[in-house]
Amino acid sequence: xxxxxxxxxxxxxxxxxxxxxxxxxxxxxxxxxxxxxxxxxxxxxxxxxxxxxxxxxxxxxxxxxxxxxxxxxxxxxxxxxxxxxxxxxxxxxxxxxxxxxxxxxxxxxxxxxxxxxxxxxxxxxxxxxxxxxxxxxxxxxxxxxxxxxxxxxxxxxxxxxxxxxxxxxxxxxxxxxxxxxxxxxxxxxxxxxxxxxxxxxxxxxxxxxxxxxxxxxxxxxxxxxxxxxxxxxxxxxxxxxxxxxxxxxxxxxxxxxxxxxxxxxxxxxxxxxxxxxxxxxxxxxxxxxxxxxxxxxxxxxxxxxxxxxxxxxxxxxxxxxxxxxxxxxxxxxxxxxxxxxxxxxxxxxxxxxxxxxxxxxxxxxxxxxxxxxxxxxxxxxxxxxxxxxxxxxxxxxxxxxxxxxxxxxx
Amino acid sequence: xxxxxxxxxxxxxxxxxxxxxxxxxxxxxxxxxxxxxxxxxxxxxxxxxxxxxxxxxxxxxxxxxxxxxxxxxxxxxxxxxxxxxxxxxxxxxxxxxxxxxxxxxxxxxxxxxxxxxxxxxxxxxxxxxxxxxxxxxxxxxxxxxxxxxxxxxxxxxxxxxxxxxxxxxxxxxxxxxxxxxxxxxxxxxxxxxxxxxxxxxxxxxxxxxxxx
Numbered sequence: 001x002x003x004x005x006x007x008x009x010x011x012x013x014x015x016x017x018x019x020x021x022x023x024x025x026x027x028x029x030x031x032x033x034x035x036x037x038x039x040x041x042x043x044x045x046x047x048x049x050x051x052x053x054x055x056x057x058x059x060x061x062x063x064x065x066x067x068x069x070x071x072x073x074x075x076x077x078x079x080x081x082x083x084x085x086x087x088x089x090x091x092x093x094x095x096x097x098x099x100x101x102x103x104x105x106x107x108x109x110x111x112x113x114x115x116x117x118x119x120x121x122x123x124x125x126x127x128x129x130x131x132x133x134x135x136x137x138x139x140x141x142x143x144x145x146x147x148x149x150x151x152x153x154x155x156x157x158x159x160x161x162x163x164x165x166x167x168x169x170x171x172x173x174x175x176x177x178x179x180x181x182x183x184x185x186x187x188x189x190x191x192x193x194x195x196x197x198x199x200x201x202x203x204x205x206x207x208x209x210x211x212x213x214x215x216x217x218x219x220x221x222x223x224x225x226x227x228x229x230x231x232x233x234x235x236x237x238x239x240x241x242x243x244x245x246x247x248x249x250x251x252x253x254x255x256x257x258x259x260x261x262x263x264x265x266x267x268x269x270x271x272x273x274x275x276x277x278x279x280x281x282x283x284x285x286x287x288x289x290x291x292x293x294x295x296x297x298x299x300x301x302x303x304x305x306x307x308x309x310x311x312x313x314x315x316x317x318x319x320x321x322x323x324x325x326x327x328x329x330x331x332x333x334x335x336x337x338x339x340x341x342x343x344x345x346x347x348x349x350x351x352x353x354x355x356x357x358x359x360x361x362x363x364x365x366x367x368x369x370x371x372x373x374x375x376x377x378x379x380x381x382x383x384x385x386x387x388x389x390x391x392x393x394x395x396x397x398x399x400x401x402x403x404x405x406x407x408x409x410x
Numbered sequence: 411x412x413x414x415x416x417x418x419x420x421x422x423x424x425x426x427x428x429x430x431x432x433x434x435x436x437x438x439x440x441x442x443x444x445x446x447x448x449x450x451x452x453x454x455x456x457x458x459x460x461x462x463x464x465x466x467x468x469x470x471x472x473x474x475x476x477x478x479x480x481x482x483x484x485x486x487x488x489x490x491x492x493x494x495x496x497x498x499x500x501x502x503x504x505x506x507x508x509x510x511x512x513x514x515x516x517x518x519x520x521x522x523x524x525x526x527x528x529x530x531x532x533x534x535x536x537x538x539x540x541x542x543x544x545x546x547x548x549x550x551x552x553x554x555x556x557x558x559x560x561x562x563x564x565x566x567x568x569x570x571x572x573x574x575x576x577x578x579x580x581x582x583x584x585x586x587x588x589x590x591x592x593x594x595x596x597x598x599x600x601x602x603x604x605x606x607x608x609x610x611x612x613x614x615x616x617x618x619x620x621x622x
Contacts, residue, residue, distance in 0.1 A: 187494055187495050188496055192495070218603065283597065283601055285473055285597050
């Protein structure tokens with residue numbers, strides 16, 4: 001027999017799916033509570049649209065070819081298509097838009113330890129507001145989701161892409177040099193950063209400052225103080241001012257204790273332009289959610305509108321907190337009948353369904369799992385019975401209804 | 411202190427790294443070079459050291475099975491793990507080299523065959539140079555490949571050059587210096603910052619003192 005199973009994708013069984021539904025419900029509730037409208041973009045879009053963002057590696061996209069020979073890709077990222085949709089439909093750059101989504105992301109991941117080729121992501125995008133209250137709200141939504149899901153030891157690391165960009169201001173570096181520095185800082189690769197910066201034509205002051213950025217993380221007060229001392233110009237100061245205002249907003253929400261700083265976060269997804277953040281929980285070795293400001297992305301779709309948002313990896317959440325849901329009582333009734341009692345059994349089933357009880361029915365000659373029913377009702381020639389472990393308790397339709405409604409007990 | 415779990419690449423790197431850790435003040439009662447044990451505890455500092463095969467070190471660390479790891483740069487370039495690469499320890503130093511027969515420098519304008527344990531590093535190198543290659547991935551005794559005519563040249567790490575010499579080969583070109591790195595899991599660096607910082611500080615002071 002041929003094994004048709006594809007590495008990196010998964011079948012979801014009944015209990016697991018219930019687990020996903022529970023997580024999705026929590027997440028959707030939080031999005032709704034904060035006023036985000038659910039939307040959905042198509043599963044595939046033109047390759048060219050994603051190709052403009054250099055950070056989404058072309059090797060990681062699943063490609064399709066339409067009948068005209070145009071290349072399309074299965075959604076490798078949710079933000080870019082939502083940004084396109086917002087720009088297509090809402091042309092006024094002043095208009096504020098708040099969207100939420102839960103959707104599948106497809107990525108061919110070549111990492112040794114991550115085998116998922118598709119995963120479910122939830123997220124929100126907030127367009128048209130560049131104020132700190134907007135970043136604050138986004139982070140508050142993220143924290144609320146983690147808290148409502150019952151996760152412990154959660155924290156959000158906040159970084160600021162504009163801080164490093166400010167440091168680059170006025171230094172004569174090529175794009176690829178900046179890219180290399182970004183990469184070394186992002187990986188906190190201090191040894192190689194030292195070597196690389198040593199080869200560049202930069203002042204000692206800038207050299208020293210850049211070397212400090214990778215380790216500029218930790219509690220808010222500490223790191224903010226250290227970062228202030230490193231400021232060499234107005235744009236670095238302004239970048240910190242923004243982080244400070246966002247922190248103040250989060251204090252009003254009462255969520256400031258979940259915030260740490262990490263100025264070593266750089267602009268990994270090419271579109272991030274300002275405040276960036278990642279969320280962690282339960283000492284899990286990977287971030288569960290990540291997001292940030294992408295003020296320049298919408299411009300590429302013709303509407304110059306600031307934006308921020310984040311995505312939360314629901315498949316990963318399922319790994320962390322997913323448990324098989326108790327599905328014992330998923331359905332109300334299973335009717336098992338003796339072959340000759342078919343018509344009685346069918347009318348009983350109709351009656352129960354009319355009363356909105358989920359009712360399954362099957363001839364008792366078949367092998368059939370009885371796991372997920374509150375009651376198993378046996379319709380036989382000599383009467384009807386409720387099956388209770390190995391016992392058969394005689395009953396009548398009327399009495400059974402009362403039991404179902406909870407009016408009397410078994 | 412919280413427990414700190416460090417994965418070391420078995421062999422050359424582990425021996426040097428354990429020596430470094432002992433110099434930092436760690437005490438591994440049950441450690442000896444000959445021992446076949448794979449896990450050692452330092453009860454004083456709450457450090458657990460696990461010996462694993464070198465390509466597995468980045469995997470352990472990325473997955474969080476170990477908080478930190480010590481492994482050669484060659485492995486990090488080949489395996490490309492999502493970890494922080496904090497300190498260049500300057501131990502286990504060697505070079506990534508192109509090697510072959512002294513009198514047979516291949517014609518790089520034509521397609522060449524390369525035997526190596528490092529297909530990714532080899533591909534990156536020759537792609538950058540615009541050289542066409544067939545890469546043969548081998549798992550050891552790479553020196554044999556040119557001798558038995560399996561490949562024109564090899565790409566491998568060379569420490570003293572002795573193995574090459576004994577097999578009649580020479581280094582054509584050293585293209586990348588390699589040394590051991592301290593890597594950490596991205597979350598552990600934050601959740602166990604004090605512990606990791608202690609290791610970094612201790613190691614860095616040694617690295618600088620010896621000036622290796």
